[in-house]
Amino acid sequence: MEEKALIIGSGIAGIAASIRLACKGYQVEVFEANSYPGGKLSELVINGYRFDAGPSLFTLPEQVEELFKLAGQNPDDHFEYLKLDVACHYFWEDGKKLKAWSDINRFSDEVETKLGEPAGHIRESLMRSAFIYDHLAPLFMHRSLHKFGTWTNPQALKSYLKMGKLGIFSTMNKSNERQFNNPKLVQLFNRYATYNGSNPYETPATLNIIPHLEFNIGAFFPKKGMHDITMSLYKLANSLGVKYHFNSPVEEIVVENGRAVGVIVQGQKVRADFVVNNMDMVNAYKTILKKQKQPKLLLNQPKSSSALIFYWGITQNFPELDLHNILFSEDYKTEFDHIFKKGTIYSDPTVYINITSVYKSDDAPADCMNWFTMINVPNNQGQDWDSMIAEARKNIILKINRILKTDLEPLIEVEEILDPRTIESKTSSAQGALYGNSSNNKFAAFLRHANFSSDIKNLYFCGGSVHPGGGIPLSLLSAKIMTELVVSNQ
Ligand code: FAD
Numbered sequence: 001m002e003e004k005a006l007i008i009g010s011g012i013a014g015i016a017a018s019i020r021l022a023c024k025g026y027q028v029e030v031f032e033a034n035s036y037p038g039g040k041l042s043e044l045v046i047n048g049y050r051f052d053a054g055p056s057l058f059t060l061p062e063q064v065e066e067l068f069k070l071a072g073q074n075p076d077d078h079f080e081y082l083k084l085d086v087a088c089h090y091f092w093e094d095g096k097k098l099k100a101w102s103d104i105n106r107f108s109d110e111v112e113t114k115l116g117e118p119a120g121h122i123r124e125s126l127m128r129s130a131f132i133y134d135h136l137a138p139l140f141m142h143r144s145l146h147k148f149g150t151w152t153n154p155q156a157l158k159s160y161l162k163m164g165k166l167g168i169f170s171t172m173n174k175s176n177e178r179q180f181n182n183p184k185l186v187q188l189f190n191r192y193a194t195y196n197g198s199n200p201y202e203t204p205a206t207l208n209i210i211p212h213l214e215f216n217i218g219a220f221f222p223k224k225g226m227h228d229i230t231m232s233l234y235k236l237a238n239s240l241g242v243k244y245h246f247n248s249p250v251e252e253i254v255v256e257n258g259r260a261v262g263v264i265v266q267g268q269k270v271r272a273d274f275v276v277n278n279m280d281m282v283n284a285y286k287t288i289l290k291k292q293k294q295p296k297l298l299l300n301q302p303k304s305s306s307a308l309i310f311y312w313g314i315t316q317n318f319p320e321l322d323l324h325n326i327l328f329s330e331d332y333k334t335e336f337d338h339i340f341k342k343g344t345i346y347s348d349p350t351v352y353i354n355i356t357s358v359y360k361s362d363d364a365p366a367d368c369m370n371w372f373t374m375i376n377v378p379n380n381q382g383q384d385w386d387s388m389i390a391e392a393r394k395n396i397i398l399k400i401n402r403i404l405k406t407d408l409e410p411l412i413e414v415e416e417i418l419d420p421r422t423i424e425s426k427t428s429s430a431q432g433a434l435y436g437n438s439s440n441n442k443f444a445a446f447l448r449h450a451n452f453s454s455d456i457k458n459l460y461f462c463g464g465s466v467h468p469g470g471g472i473p474l475s476l477l478s479a480k481i482m483t484e485l486v487v488s489n490q
Helices: 012-023 062-070 104-115 119-141 148-152 154-161 172-179 183-196 205-217 227-239 281-286 332-342 385-404 420-427 472-489
Strands: 004-008 027-031 043-046 049-052 081-083 086-091 097-101 220-222 243-245 250-256 259-265 268-271 274-277 306-314 324-327 351-354 369-377 412-418 459-461
Touching: 004 012, 004 259, 012 027, 012 062, 012 227, 012 274, 012 472, 043 306, 043 412, 049 306, 049 369, 062 227, 062 472, 097 104, 097 183, 104 119, 104 183, 104 205, 119 172, 119 183, 119 205, 119 472, 172 183, 172 205, 183 205, 227 243, 259 274, 274 472, 306 385, 306 420, 324 385, 332 369, 351 385, 369 385, 412 420, 459 472
Parallel strands: 004 027, 004 274, 027 243, 086 324, 274 459
Antiparallel strands: 043 049, 081 220, 086 097, 250 259, 259 268, 306 369, 306 412, 324 351, 351 369
């Protein structure tokens, strides 16, 4: 008889886990608290405007494609995406603008012409980024850090010799200051710390691995929007016989004689051979694992930043805006001090505007745009969010008005807001953090929960709050690492 797996949560990692386990021949059931799949990777439709509710930047598409291939399907038949020519449009208050061309030579030339930074500096920086990726990705992204074999394989041994060059002993900001003369470029490359909710002035320079993904490999856009990552994989899981139960919050993971043997949903015990938790790890220990031993050190790690998002239907076309746009703060250091030290929102925040209707015209009515307008904010520590949000909204609109030379307020015909409190209530993310733990110290990678429980047999973990970390690609990889552990253990 097939062994049975239960998965708690249908975030992107839960869906990927269901596909991988089904492909390995397990009978899989997923219990999801919401009425829809995808967790943070969901969508919102209001009065003719469609918004991707959470993630907007898509990197490493092969992680999605691999799931179709595993199931014997051609990814192109189910999920289409395109590579962006320009990863992001950058704007500063002094009128300077920069396009981050995906063609590195073109980007380097643009940087030299517009900011006076020698083109070679960009090329060298991206080569360093590739070097870090080549040495660390096989170790930190593709394997469990909690298995002895990971540390004794030849790839790991090779990386030990290069430790000094991997940026472990410096910060992202210090490294970028060494590489670039122009503070605007330091700021641009410091922004990559926000891709996993960290502070560039504290996070190790090792995180300079991230620009490699966007520049050397590429930034992509799913032709039907980010939400199609969820929906195409959800359909694939269904086609493999995975059973999804929505509106079904798991109340407890049942542990008997040190083994996970099932879950309790709506008061009923559902038994299985093993259980996979995709719920945020911290909140899982507080609720569905509250009777079990608590990994205190891991639970108490500082969380990543959160976000404040205004989903705005805008009744005007702005031809100077692209899919990804950044309007930079004039004082980045102070902005991050507010987020990570003071727990407040700076009065001049960096504003990110994501507009999918630029590529997918039916996401907004004719001559209108769907603006996903986001700033990075502290995670939820019980602040007075209502007044902070009202103040931030005012400052964001003033900033947009100054930089785009417009009067935005009358153009906003539709508005919805997502903040750290609602991120937590909708997806169970501890403190509304976007990426689980922050990476603000050099040990952060080692202080994420493993993809298995060392105390409870047959209990596994996947998702952005456990190893290897947050973001779509890493969440997808967590499902891969977890499945390999299941296969080697069961
Ligand atoms: P989650 O999406 O956290 O979902 C967990 C699921 O578990 C939810 O559906 C929840 O309802 C369910 N659940 C919780 N408790 C229970 C329970 N007791 N019983 C049953 N079900 C339960 N990443 C990128 O790569 N690029 C980006 O541009 C990007 N931008 C982001 C912007 C925002 C605003 C946010 C919020 C996130 C962003 N991320 C981005 C991060 C990315 O969305 C996450 O890292 C990733 O989606 C996490 O997936 P996950 O599988 O861990 O599950």
